[in-house]
Structures are given as C-alpha cells and as structure tokens.
Amino acid sequence: MNPARRRMVGGFFIGLCAPAVLRAGQERWRLYAMEDFPPYSYMSGGRFQGIDVDILDRAAGALGVGLDYVALPWRRAILAFDNSPEDGLFQLTPTAERARKWRMVGPIRDTVIVAVTRVGAPFARGVRLEGLRGLRVGVVRGFTYFEAFDRADHFVREVSPDERVSLRKLVLGRVDVVLMGRANARHVIGGLGMDQALRVLPVPLFREGRYLAFHRNPVGLDRGRRLQRELERLHAGGTVSAILRRYGEDDDAG
Known part of the structure; x- marks a missing residue:
C-alpha cells in the first residue's frame, strides 16, 4: 500500500496505512480539500480517493512524505487552511491574488x-x-x-x-x-x-490548471519547492496522464 495513504474526512482521520509501511517519525503533511468532488476527490469504500488524491499520493510517496487529507465543504476548507500555517489546500484555480498570497504548486492537472x-x-x-x-x-x-x-x-x-x-x-x-x-x-x-x-x-x-497552495512561510515554501519538483516529474514521465486515463479522463490531461 502506498505509504502516503491515510485519509481524513469531515474532521476525522481514517487510518489506512498498514503498520509495516508507516515509519517512525515519518514527515506528514495535512492537506485540505473539497469533499465529494468526483472524480477528483471523494469517499468510496471507506477511502478518500480520486484523480487529485492519486497524483498527490504518488508525488508524496516519492518524497517519503505521508499525507493526511481533510475533506470539507469548500468554503470551510479555505477557512481552515487560512488558519493553519503549516498545511496545504488543493484544487485551486490560479489567480494573481492567490499567487501573491500563497505558494502555488502545480498544476496537479487541468x-x-x-x-x-x-x-x-x-x-x-x-x-x-x-x-x-x-x-x-x-x-x-x-x-x-x-x-x-x-x-x-x-x-x-x-x-x-x-x-x-x-x-x-x-x-x-x-x-x-x-x-x-x-x-x-x-x-x-x-x-x-x-x-x-x-x-x-x-x-x-x-481550460486551466488546478493547483495546491501552501503559505508563504519557511515551511510552506520548502514543501512547495519539493512538491513542485515531483509534480513536474510526474507530468513529464506520463504518470499524470496514466492516472487520468484510469479514471476515463485522458481528454482532460493536456
């Protein structure tokens, strides 16, 4: 099982990592997302999954980072992120104001x-x-x-x-x-x-990319730099396109 997989929905964690793959002291990032937003992020079979979740899990796995997802109604997700200086928020439309305020990472996909x-x-x-x-x-x-x-x-x-x-x-x-x-x-x-x-x-x-944001502080800037590098690698290597095809959305990939 992917070491990045641990889910949190509606404020409650759903632990899905096998004990063997959870390393003591593993770096973990908390990411806020919109709940019930198929095919990008949604609950199914007790797991928070979807296109964006799969892409971010792959990137985080390459970094050796675990992800804790918090699924909320969108306005609540933004508010929670605003009050969580070390956390991230994804499925964002890029704007000039957001680029000034936050460290925008991506695109995750289009x-x-x-x-x-x-x-x-x-x-x-x-x-x-x-x-x-x-x-x-x-x-x-x-x-x-x-x-x-x-x-x-x-x-x-x-x-x-x-x-x-x-x-x-x-x-x-x-x-x-x-x-x-x-x-x-x-x-x-x-x-x-x-x-x-x-x-x-x-x-x-x-048509436009969708991004993840971190705060413009030392933690957020460092995480943004590392995640940006891995997302670019996943796009260049065809992994993002493969994930989109798996969900039947390959025509949205370019």
Whole structure:
C-alpha cells in the first residue's frame, strides 16, 4: 500500500496505512480539500480517493512524505487552511491574488470548464464568455472559475451551495446554463440520473490548471519547492496522464 495513504474526512482521520509501511517519525503533511468532488476527490469504500488524491499520493510517496487529507465543504476548507500555517489546500484555480498570497504548486492537472444545458436548449456545440450575455448562469458559492469569467458582469449569477443544486435548478428552468468542470459534470449528471435531461456542451469554455497552495512561510515554501519538483516529474514521465486515463479522463490531461 502506498505509504502516503491515510485519509481524513469531515474532521476525522481514517487510518489506512498498514503498520509495516508507516515509519517512525515519518514527515506528514495535512492537506485540505473539497469533499465529494468526483472524480477528483471523494469517499468510496471507506477511502478518500480520486484523480487529485492519486497524483498527490504518488508525488508524496516519492518524497517519503505521508499525507493526511481533510475533506470539507469548500468554503470551510479555505477557512481552515487560512488558519493553519503549516498545511496545504488543493484544487485551486490560479489567480494573481492567490499567487501573491500563497505558494502555488502545480498544476496537479487541468480542468476543462464547460457549459451544461438542458437537452433541446438553443446552443450548438458550446458557448463563449460573451455568449452568456443576459443569461442566468449557475455557479457554486465560493468557487473561482477563471479570472475573465469572475470579473464579468454581463450575465446573472445564480449561486448554489454545490453543483448538484445548480443542476437541479437547471432542470427546473431556474437557470439557463451551469458552468462546471467537464469531468465533474459527467460524474454528477450520471449520479443524479439526469443524462436524458441535461447535455454537456462539447466545446470547452476554458481550460486551466488546478493547483495546491501552501503559505508563504519557511515551511510552506520548502514543501512547495519539493512538491513542485515531483509534480513536474510526474507530468513529464506520463504518470499524470496514466492516472487520468484510469479514471476515463485522458481528454482532460493536456
């Protein structure tokens, strides 16, 4: 079993390392993440797993570091990270403000942002940012999508606590489109049984890397430097692409 595997969900640790692989005095890092965010991080079979978790586990294993994951609602995860100077936070959209404030590490992988619409809605293959003019757009409270979208004011944002609520609003006609990561959209729509009602537009609106952050203090800067080196090695060696393919998301890898 990977020595980096130990899980923590909702504030409670789930120890999954066999005693033989846990070394006395092993360096451990605590990382905050969004809970229930398939296929990137989610609970299944008593384990916190997913694309991002697998990538980070591989990088941490190469460093000889154990990872303790804390899965929380996104806004709580950010708040917990803000108050934990030695810890990390991942699945972050990069912004200039975050780069100034935190040591951003990555990308872990790319996210492809797409529009989800009702079947039969008057959209062809995709929608551009300008094409959202006058529409009601479903977003998640506390999410950063990409900077041009976050600054735009030519559409109405309909904020929801999570993407499941956004998609239910879409089915009910309370919003016109929902913005989501493509891989996450496929999983959530399938899980809700909405495949016949909703359509993921095939042409992406935007593609951008997702990052992990540490604080800009000696501990965070050192951890960021070491993790950055291993992530770059995993990308260059094809490991990240292989993990994405294992989850059926190879088209999101480049």
